[in-house]
Amino acid sequence: MSVFIDCNNEGVEFVHAEAKSISVGDVLAASSDVPDFIKSFFQLDGASNYDGHSFPLLAVQLTVLADGIFLAYSFNHAASDGTSFWHFMNTWAEISRTKTTVPSRPPVHDRYFMDGVKPPLKLPFSHESEFLDRHSPPPLREKMFHFSSEAIAKLKAKANQESGTNNISSYQSISALIWRCISRARGLPEDKLTTCRVSIQNRAKLQPSLSPNYFGNSINTLCMTATAGELLRNGIGWAAWRIHEAVVAHRDDAIRGTVRNWMEAPVFYKLSLVDESTVAISSSPRFDMYGCEFGWGKAVALRSGSANKVDGKVMHYPGWEGGGSVDLEVCLLPKFMTALESDPEFKEVVSPAVPLQVHLP
Template sequence: MVHLISKCLVKASPPPKHPAGQKCHLATWDLAKLSSNYIQKGHLYANVPATISIDNIIHNLKTSLSTTLHHFYPLAGRFSSQHELDSDGKVTGTFVFIDCNNEGAEFVHAEAKSISVEDVLAPNSDVPIFIQSFFQLDGASNYDGHSFSLVAVQLTVLADGIFLACSFNHAAADGTSFWHFMNTWAEISRTKTTVPSRPPVLDRYFMDGVKPPLKLPVSHESDFIDRFSPPPLREKMFHFTSEAIAKLKAKANEESGTNNISSYQSISALIWRCISRARRLPADKLTTCRVSIQNRTRLEPPLSPNYFGNSYNVLSMTALAGELLGNGIGWAAGRIHEAVVAHKDDTIRVIMRNWMESPVFSKLSLVDESTVAISSSPRFDMYGCEFGWGKAVALRSGSANKVDGKVMYYPGWEGGGSVDLEVCLLPKFMTALESDPEFKDVVSPAVPLHLP
């Protein structure tokens, strides 16, 4: 259904001003992501003005991407590794860094003229599997950035719209930096500026007293790279209106006797409870809810909001299934809230020190049928990516990092605090979730069709 038209490498222009072969060293947060997949996010655009040709769109995207890579120049490079050897020539450690060689980002032009915008939106249905073909580097681990580009873009021309997909190496940077990059690219494309309003801060953060490069106690990629393939999953988008979220948040706070529980914590507690119920876990089965949490504002002093790289941790809350479901939404939301409040500067530094003593890598195989893994954020400015042909009508992701129990946040298209969740479950669990009374009471009956 998707046909490749052309492929090329887009380099930073003008070339970044630094000595040839400059290394961008990776921090602990970056190295921890080497085993997982690229970030894959894409925008669906409908009703592109007839006065703008596809050739002009492609030319503008390539030109503006080249300028954007000048400011985010590590993304135009490739990973490189150096090994530490003992006196017998045996590898005792590995150093991984970005070689800022301006090899370029991949840009692909494709067509899928038999697919319409409404086919992609698929209201009331699962996310269509053909969307995976809109993304490059399916199945690649971040470590593969040694040979693959750190950014790979695919523009797919549909019957009545376009889909702009980006695969972005997660060991190079996190979701905050991904959306900073995407919004900068859109700004440069839309305004023709060469100086972005929010230049990235490229110097990596290392804990006091720690100097790069950081050595990984591994000799071969097989020691830490996990090539995991999940079983067939159902993926579905669920919409939460701002009114429904406000009621859910009020209920969670009332049950907890507080007013400090956030909308994010309330929704996360709901999905933790409902997926656990859908799985019909035994009452004595230990369940885990994992949520990503930003470190930039929690460090003392805080990092710049424009810090480019990874700067987040994953909080893990556990509860017996009987305990989780025997108490109300306020109890589960309270557990998440307590963990968030406790995540401060001293806690972050302990996590970093422990990681350096015993590195642990993010692996998809660690998410089992008792885990709900929540990522991304409704606070990311996803719909602010306007390249010059209007606002996107929807966001979708590729197959990367998809496992049973994976949940991803998106802001709702209409704004105002609305939220979309992308949920990935085994088919039998998705069917049970769709009919769960607590879930149905909050979620909207259909994904809105955002067409003029």
């Protein structure tokens, strides 16, 4: 098998739908779980990257609600990572909003090949069953949690103080907190090995670095492990420092080594590998999500569909009010979500969802 993209100019699938019985307030569902009906706003539900052989690589659905609209994008992750996706969406919004014919950040389509690797990449498989995993998780609870800029600053200061450093970032502090609190909510035995998986982009880490406007997929996943006992006996600074060390070690040589190893023995990430001892963290509050403005005004909220939802999946979003605030989308089995909601360490940092009247005029 080999994989490549053959551009055929067929364009993007665009669907116009109506759900006049649903309001913006129903979608936001302040202080409660993310409503299940949101999944129906997204095209290609249940599709995998492999299905890009026959499905569009990007599908858009605009759903008209009783008092607003919901704009949903479904894209093939093999073609683009989060950095490129939000670059594309903001460019589309800029063209729509300003009627420009020359976007302010043209995408860089030049391909970057490591160590002589050239397409098409040949894979040691003869049938999709050898690598494709159509995972169907049990019923999950999905909920949005808000972190104010003030709460994050205190959390970051605590993590750095405990570690005797000033180098731990806000992202690393929040990731350490959610790793600890979810592991505690799961009631794992002290000797149970836990894993924290954090997505990280490679653009600035490579030498020479890739352009921030590079359109493609240039990410890796960092894996930090610790027993539940180690993770919970030590403070948040200990967990945050583990993540920080992994981020610092993710340099050009490490990235190239990962590529070489993968070329020698290709493996594919499967959602079924995320079990009750894993916390999988992705997306970034640095993505300019609320800047994606088509001329209709600033979006009132961010929500996602069903893709990649498993027990222990966590996604970072920027907070609506800006200023360094963050929203976390957390997916857990119901019993674990209930325990997380009452976790003292977690409750000390999170705050209620921003009231509806703050969002709407």
